[in-house]
Amino acid sequence: MPNGAETRSLVESYLLARIPFVTARTVERGRFLEILGELAVARTFDVKVHTLSQGVRDVRTRQVLSDDKSLLGALDLAGEMFQSRSNVTIVFTDVQNIGDDNEVSRRFADLATLAEEHGGCIVVITSEPVWKPLQRLGMSITLDLPDVDEMRHEVVTFLRHYEGAIPIEWGPAEFDQAASILSGITKIEALNILSTFVAKKSIAKADLVALTKAKDSIFSELAGLERVVLNPDENRVGGLDGLRQWLDRKRPLLTADLRSRGMRAPRGVLLIGVPGCGKSLSAKAIASDWQLPLYRLDLGSVFGAYVGQSENRLREALATADSVSPCVLWIDEIEKGLAGAGSDSTGVTTRLVGQFLYWLQESRARVFVVATANDVRTLPQELLRSGRFDDMFFLDLPExxxxxxxxxxxxxxxxxxxxxxxxxxxxxxxxxxxxxxxxxxxxxxxxxxxxxxxxxxxxxxxxxxxxxxxxxxxxxxxxxxxxxxxxxxxxxxxxxxxxxxxxxxxxxxxxxx
Missing domain, CATH: 1.10.8.60 (Helicase, Ruva Protein; domain 3)
Known part of the structure; x- marks a missing residue:
């Protein structure tokens, strides 16, 4: 997936090629506008930006060009600019209902044709799909959330301004870990979190734990997962020496940078065994000991009454887990949600199994899955093969x-x-x-x-x-x-x-x- 540097390179090439219509898919409007602003200065591009709050303004001079702040007014002004000059780029940031055939979509299509005739360029920043005939008039680009390297750069750059003013105990290892923790959120969200730490006038190594909690608070109201509140005193586990030793070896790897070796972070563990012997408690204990947020995915609640609803719910829940990473994802009694694949007449369970397995295999987010089951014989065999969970442990009655x-x-x-x-x-x-x-x-x-x-x-x-x-x-x-x-x-x-x-x-x- 493209990071900020790759996106900047693509945007620059599209503007140089005068692509008439460019869709910028991102949830970080401000970050994309920063890239455009840098290019406008570095390459002297003539870039205008429209927002509903300020109307149309010049990116380099910040001069407001029209008192009409509406989208239709901006479209009319863009048409006049394309006819009167060449190599003008107009950026639209507040566009609604551009995903289907309507008046706004057709106005953009007409404007894109006009831009092509006069060497102009339209850029629409959106996180929504674009009407296909309109999209085919140009190119699309995606600005993903900052990757680990870019987030590290942002963290280091931000805290560098406070060197000498406040004590900063972080070294290279702490900056690496902070970048890993903050991955999955926007640049502005990450900087807002760091600002709260700066406000207390010190940056300590122990703040890395608080950093995880601060990030977790951003997603506390998201649907799809149940946030489990942990009390360390209530999640003590006796026995399980083999499991605990295994977990002690895995914990440092969850936030380590493994890219140079082409490896992914530990994926998780499947706990099976006699009911009442600590499988669910172990999930809570892992999150508590590792000082990570715990989210519970109830596969039973994923099933919906309408076609495609179950798949969409699971997709959203797993995407949320990726966003809140690093975290522990607890799936209790997984056999009740994924059993029966291939036997249901609608095929919903089979599709859910396939979707979950694909995520378990391919997602690179630092989500440690703790799945529990009383009987794995009803589970799809492909879930139990190597490469899904890191290991499977059996919990029996205590000695x-x-x-x-x-x-x-x-x-x-x-x-x-x-x-x-x-x-x-x-x-x-x-x-x-x-x-x-x-x-x-x-x-x-x-x-x-x-x-x-x-x-x-x-x-x-x-x-x-x-x-x-x-x-x-x-x-x-x-x-x-x-x-x-x-x-x-x-x-x-x-x-x-x-x-x-x-x-x-x-x-x-x-x-x-």
């Missing part, structure tokens, strides 16, 4: 040492008094076959009783009864647990143990806290 860790996390969270070690050991023994969610439910009941009678007044028998009253999935639906465990060989044990070690035990190691 005794993990249950001790998880119970300890919740006891410290919900009680204000220490619990004797021998009591904790008894709770670990009584929780054989518990999932992480079962442990949470049992300790929560103890916490409620502590609120009612006081922490010091909860009898030890109540602790034991709270655990005895829980009926874990392993007891209520043992066949379901065993069915899910048949998938162990398809994934890496999240516990960090080898597959042989996993098979050797009666219960499996894993999860939450």
């Amino acid at each position: 005794p040492d993990e249950r001790r860790q998880i119970i300890g996390i919740y006891l410290r969270k919900y009680l204000s008094v220490p619990v004797p070690e021998e009591l904790v050991a008894e709770l670990v023994d009584r929780s054989e076959g518990f999932a992480g969610s079962d442990l949470h439910a049992a300790v929560t009941e103890i916490g409620y009783e502590a609120i009612r009678v006081g922490d010091e007044n909860v009898p030890f028998d109540f602790y034991l009864r709270a655990f005895d009253n829980v009926v874990p999935l392993l007891r209520s639906a043992p066949e379901r647990v065993e069915e899910i465990r048949q998938l162990r060989d398809r994934a890496i044990p999240a516990s960090g143990r080898t597959r042989a070690q996993e098979k050797a035990g009666n219960t499996r190691r894993v999860v939450l806290g």
Whole structure:
């Protein structure tokens, strides 16, 4: 995709060639006008710009040429200029309804013909489609959002003005990371964010975390994704040593510059396993530990009643995820949204699968996907092949040492008094076959009783009864647990143990806290 320098080169060539009609596709009107202004000065191009607020003015002299600020008035003035002089370029910035056959589109077509006869050039800045017969009279150019290199240049240039005036702790590595974080937004949005940091009269290395949060706030109201508010104290995970070590290796690569090696940033992970063993909690913990915004994509809500609606909704949601990157995208129970491809009569699911797979494979945005599933057998096999997710991990019921860790996390969270070690050991023994969610439910009941009678007044028998009253999935639906465990060989044990070690035990190691 063209960056600013490439766009500038194309614009210059089109103006030199006197292309009669040029469509500039961009959401950054100001940035494109900056490019035109630089060219007007450097190459002495005669460029006029029309805006509804100022009318028609000369780019170099800034002189206003007409009191009529309307679009139709500007079109009339452009026609007069083309007939009276040559090599004039007129730029229109506020054009509506140019995507179909109407009076405005036909007026532009007539003006483009006149421009061709007199060596004139019309430039229309828009983010909307243009009527095809009109577009075929000229050329089209796209100014994308600043790429990483251009964003780094803008960040360095902006902060250079404040060197010596405020302390700036950023070095080359921090500038690289800042550029990576700010990619996906406009130049003016990036500079506005940096201005808020300058206003506090210092630029610290720790501000990189705040930079991510500031960028995230720009997209907080966008449709298509649900923003998940994170509380680090509520997203602690016990166990999962293998998964956590794997994530520790991936984290620095998410914002590293990998272009010289022709590699993309880590794409994500698929978590499968027994319900209640921390798959969803792990998604929250990853975003919390990595200090990145977390967005949840509910594939079930993507489906619409009208033809093409589902595909458009998914496309918009994924485009939003690309825009807010770097971020973590959480897709919970992915099998419920993508299962059944090829079997539905409308073909909607199949098209959604294809669209999602293409994005997963081709998008270069720094979006780390955490997808969870209880049963991957219903998922399209092409989703599971290498190159989609970086790896797939299996989460099983926690082993005794993990249950001790998880119970300890919740006891410290919900009680204000220490619990004797021998009591904790008894709770670990009584929780054989518990999932992480079962442990949470049992300790929560103890916490409620502590609120009612006081922490010091909860009898030890109540602790034991709270655990005895829980009926874990392993007891209520043992066949379901065993069915899910048949998938162990398809994934890496999240516990960090080898597959042989996993098979050797009666219960499996894993999860939450």
